[in-house]
Amino acid sequence: MDIDIKGKDFVKIHYTGSLADGAVFDSSLEREPLAFIMDVGMLIPGLEADVKEANVGDKRKAVIEAEKAYGSVNEEAVQDVPKTQFPEDLKIEEGMQLQAQGPEGPIPVMVKEIKEESVIVDFNHPLAGKDLTFEYELLEKRPATEDDLNAILGK
Secondary structure, three states: OOOOOOOOEEEEEEEEEEOOOOOEEEEOOOOOOEEEEOOOOOOOHHHHHHHHHOOOOOEEEEEEOHHHOOOOOOHHHEEEEEHHHOOOOOOOOOOOEEEEEEOOEEEEEEEEEEOOOEEEEEOOOOOOOOOEEEEEEEEEEEEOOHHHHHHHHOO
C-alpha cells in the first residue's frame, strides 16, 4: 500500500459508535485509541469531515448519514452462491458472518438464506444503509510522519 502522507495529519481519537436505536457497534474505550492519517481513506468520510473541524481535547458527537458512512445497501451485492463454493465441512447457518476473499483482501459477508443447492450471501458492509452516531474525544492531531504510517500499517 503506497500512501502519500505529505501535508496530512496524524490523528488519535477515543470513540464510541452507535446506531439510531442506541446500540453500540464499536468502541475504543477499552483498548488503544484509534490512530489514522487524515485524507487517505482510513476513516469513513462523514466522521473524517467532523474530525477535521475538531481541536485536540474536544469531545464531540457526530451523526453520520449512511451515504457518508458505509453507503446505501446495494441489492446487487446480495448474491446466490452455489453451495459447492463453500468448504464441505462448514456448517452454514442463516445470520452467520463469513469472510470471502476479494481482490483487495478479506470481505465480511452475511448468510441471508440457505436454499437446497445454494446460499444467498450479502456482500454489503454490515453497517451499510445505517446512520451512525460517533461520540469521540480528539486526543492528538499533528503532521504525520513515516513512522506514524509504519506503525498504523504494522511495519
